[in-house]
Amino acid sequence: MVQPGLVPELRSTGPVWIGSGFPDPVGLVGVTIPPTAKRSNPANRQIGLLLEEPIRESGPHLAGLLEPATHSDGPLYRSLAEALKQAVDRGEIPLGTVLPPERTLARSLSVSRATVVAAYDRLKTEGWLQSRQGSGTWVRRPDVGPRSGGEIDAVATGRLFLSKDGHDQRTGPGEPAPSDDELVDLSVAALPGSDTVNRLLSSVDPQDLARLTEHHGYVPHGLRRLREVIAQRFTQSALPTELDQVLVTTGAHQAISLVARQVLSPGDTVLVESPTFPGALDIFRRFSARMVPVPVDAQGMRVDVLPDLIERTRPALVYLSPHFHNPTGSVLAAERCEAIARLSDETGLVVIEDYAQADVRLDDVMLPPAIATLAPDAPIHTIGSTAKLFWAGLRIGWLRSPEDWSARMLATKTVADLGSPLVSQLLAVRLIENLELVQRERRQELAPRRDLVCRFLDEQLPDWTYQRPSGGLSVWATIPEGNADELAEVALRHGVAIVPGPSLSVDDGNRRSLRIVYTRPQAVIEEGLRRLVAAWHGYAPTTSRSTARLLV
Numbered sequence: 001m002v003q004p005g006l007v008p009e010l011r012s013t014g015p016v017w018i019g020s021g022f023p024d025p026v027g028l029v030g031v032t033i034p035p036t037a038k039r040s041n042p043a044n045r046q047i048g049l050l051l052e053e054p055i056r057e058s059g060p061h062l063a064g065l066l067e068p069a070t071h072s073d074g075p076l077y078r079s080l081a082e083a084l085k086q087a088v089d090r091g092e093i094p095l096g097t098v099l100p101p102e103r104t105l106a107r108s109l110s111v112s113r114a115t116v117v118a119a120y121d122r123l124k125t126e127g128w129l130q131s132r133q134g135s136g137t138w139v140r141r142p143d144v145g146p147r148s149g150g151e152i153d154a155v156a157t158g159r160l161f162l163s164k165d166g167h168d169q170r171t172g173p174g175e176p177a178p179s180d181d182e183l184v185d186l187s188v189a190a191l192p193g194s195d196t197v198n199r200l201l202s203s204v205d206p207q208d209l210a211r212l213t214e215h216h217g218y219v220p221h222g223l224r225r226l227r228e229v230i231a232q233r234f235t236q237s238a239l240p241t242e243l244d245q246v247l248v249t250t251g252a253h254q255a256i257s258l259v260a261r262q263v264l265s266p267g268d269t270v271l272v273e274s275p276t277f278p279g280a281l282d283i284f285r286r287f288s289a290r291m292v293p294v295p296v297d298a299q300g301m302r303v304d305v306l307p308d309l310i311e312r313t314r315p316a317l318v319y320l321s322p323h324f325h326n327p328t329g330s331v332l333a334a335e336r337c338e339a340i341a342r343l344s345d346e347t348g349l350v351v352i353e354d355y356a357q358a359d360v361r362l363d364d365v366m367l368p369p370a371i372a373t374l375a376p377d378a379p380i381h382t383i384g385s386t387a388k389l390f391w392a393g394l395r396i397g398w399l400r401s402p403e404d405w406s407a408r409m410l411a412t413k414t415v416a417d418l419g420s421p422l423v424s425q426l427l428a429v430r431l432i433e434n435l436e437l438v439q440r441e442r443r444q445e446l447a448p449r450r451d452l453v454c455r456f457l458d459e460q461l462p463d464w465t466y467q468r469p470s471g472g473l474s475v476w477a478t479i480p481e482g483n484a485d486e487l488a489e490v491a492l493r494h495g496v497a498i499v500p501g502p503s504l505s506v507d508d509g510n511r512r513s514l515r516i517v518y519t520r521p522q523a524v525i526e527e528g529l530r531r532l533v534a535a536w537h538g539y540a541p542t543t544s545r546s547t548a549r550l551l552v
C-alpha cells in the first residue's frame, strides 16, 4: 500500500500513499498535488502523507470516556459503540487514533472481552473503525459519498458559499432579497452595512483620499493611521502594542493564513475548536496540516483536554476564537485564558487568538482580556477584523504579533499581496474611530433578532437545546436525534438554508448541531424558522426509520 517516491513532484518529508480508503492508523494529511501529477494519473487525487506516529488511546483513558455508557439500558456492546461514536463526534478521539486491544479495554471497563469485541465489530461494520493485522484498530469516519468537486480546495467554506456546481455564489451584491416563496438564507454569518456604517463611509474627507493617492500606494504593513488606531485600542485594553507589531491584513482570514504560513510544515498538527470558523479549516488544510478537534462548551475551548492532546499530538499551533465564538457565541472563561497563556509560555506552543466577532456584543458581559496580555513573551498572535461589526466587503483585518515576529510577519505579508487596499484602510480608520457608535446600533438591530430565535426555539422546538449567545451572529442549536446534514437538506427543500455542524467541524463532527444566524431582518428570520420547524416535523419520522435501519 505504501508507495514512497511515486510522485516526485510532491515536496514532503513523509512517505506517500496512493489509493483509496484510509490506509493505516495514522492521521491523513492532504497535500497540494501539482497539476502535472493529476494529469498523468487520475488516481493521484487520493494522496496523503503517513504520519510517523499515530495517536494511541490507552485503555484507562478510553474507558474513562466510555464508562457512562456501561450504565445505560439495552445491550452493553451497542451502548459502548454509540458512546465511542459520540466521543469521536465531540472531538475527544481524533480520527486515526489507534484504540487499545479489546482485552485491554475490557479490563479497564470491567466488562467481558466478548462485549468489547462485539462493540468493535459493530463499529467496523458501520465504517467507524478499521483494523489491520499488525497495525491495530483505528478510528475513521464512515464514507459519506463524494465530497466537494475535485478541483475546489475550499472544502469547508466551499460548502457554505458555493452552489452545487461549485462556482456561483448563493447571493451577490445588488441581487434582490429573496421573496417569501424563495429561499430564506440563514446560513451566512455576516451583516450588510448599516445606516451608520454607510454614513461614516461616505463622510471620508476627499482631501484624505487625495493625500493617499500622492503616494505610490504600495504599503505592505498597512496605513500608518490605521495601525496607530489598532495599536492604541490594544494598548487601552491592557495589551501594550508597538506600531511595528501591527500588520493590516486582507481580512482576519489572511491574518490566520500569514501565521499558518510562518508556522506550519506539511503534516504538522493544529488544534482547532470543534466547531469553528470553517475558513480557518480551509487554510490549515491548504498548508497540509493535520487538524485535531478540541471540544467547545459554554465557556469556550475545553482546555482540560489540552495537556493530554498536546502530549499525544505534539501540535505546532492552536487556533481559537475567545470572544463570541463562531458559531457557538461562547466566551472563553478567564481561567481558561490563563491556562492557554501558561501552556504557550511554558512550551512555546504558537497560539492564534481570533477576535473577528468580538465587537458584536449584544449584552453587557465582562470579556476577559486577550490571552496575549497574560503571557507577553509567548508566541501568541492576536487577530481582529472590520468584517463582522461593520462590513465584510472592506476586507480589512489585522494581526498583532509578538515583537520578535514582526519582521517575519511583514515579509510574509509582502510576499502574499504587497499590501491590503489603502482606500479600504482609510475607510476602516473612520469606522474604528466610531466603533462604539456602530456597536450600539448593531446591538439595537441584533439583540431582538437573537431573542426572536431563542424564543422561537423555546416555544416551537422545545426538545432542541441551545446556548443563548451574548454576542456574535448565530445560535448553535442541537437536535435531540438524527443528523444535522440530513436535516439541512430537508430544510433546503422547505426553503430555508442553515449550516449543519459537520460543515463547521474537523472530521465532520457535531452531527447533531446546526448554526442559525440572526443576521437577516426579523420577518425573514421568522419565516425561515417557520420553515425550519416544518422541516423538522417532516424529518423526524425519517430519522427514526434510519436509526432503526442502523440497529438491524
Ligand SMILES: Cc1ncc(COP(=O)(O)O)c(C=O)c1O
Binding pocket: 189, 250, 251, 252, 253, 254, 277, 279, 321, 326, 354, 356, 357, 384, 385, 386, 387, 392, 395, 396, 397
Ligand atoms: C472567527 C472568524 N475569523 C475570521 C473570519 C473571517 O473574517 P474576515 O472577513 O475579516 O476575513 C470569520 C468570518 O466568518 C470568523 O467568523
